[in-house]
Amino acid sequence: MAIQLNDIAIRGPLPEVPTELPVFLVHTPSLEERRPAIDRFRSLLKLDKFKTVDEDGSIFFENGSAGVQFYRASGSLWAENGRADADFPDERRPWRVVDEPDRDNPKNKKFVLPDEERKRLVQQAKNLFAEAGLLSPEAHFSGVALGV
Structure with a gap:
């Protein structure tokens, strides 16, 4: 015999719903706001000569296997230096x-x-x-x- 949802009875008090809730306004950093961080990472990764690849969701600043990626939706950055492997x-x-x-x-x-x-x-x-x-x-x- 299969159990049906109606065979189970769960009872308990309903939670109290607050009459007021906080509202937060979240700002996504723009490319210009992230520019100092991008420049710092470019300097560390030695991306003097780089190409810019502009895609729908992000912008890449890359030079071979090293680069910095800016994600438009979140304003987040991804920095990677694949060339560092050659040092070891x-x-x-x-x-x-x-x-x-x-x-x-x-x-x-x-x-x-x-x-x-x-x-x-x-x-x-x-x-x-x-x-x-x-x-x-x-x-x-x-x-x-x-x-x-």
């Missing part, structure tokens, strides 16, 4: 890492940043975002972790 013989970087048991698979280990290294990289990232004008007092910086 493999995927390892000069950060100190330690291995610890993998919670998802206890038979394996994974590489993680020690607390002092993580804190140093977090501060470095915060400084970069502050220089670019992207770190507001309301923002929460979630941290830095090794990619998998």
Whole structure:
């Protein structure tokens, strides 16, 4: 016998709906407002000679495998430097890492940043975002972790 929705009776008090609710006006930063951050990232990525690719949802400022992308809908930025890989013989970087048991698979280990290294990289990232004008007092910086 299949259970029908009417076979289940759930009863409880209805929630109180407030008579007033706050309304927030959110402003999406324009390309011109993001220009100082774009210029800072372009400088860091050494994008002296770059091409601009204008698409429906975003604008790319790129030079080979490095670039900065501005998303129109949100005003967010994506900066990437694929050329940095050429500076290293493999995927390892000069950060100190330690291995610890993998919670998802206890038979394996994974590489993680020690607390002092993580804190140093977090501060470095915060400084970069502050220089670019992207770190507001309301923002929460979630941290830095090794990619998998």
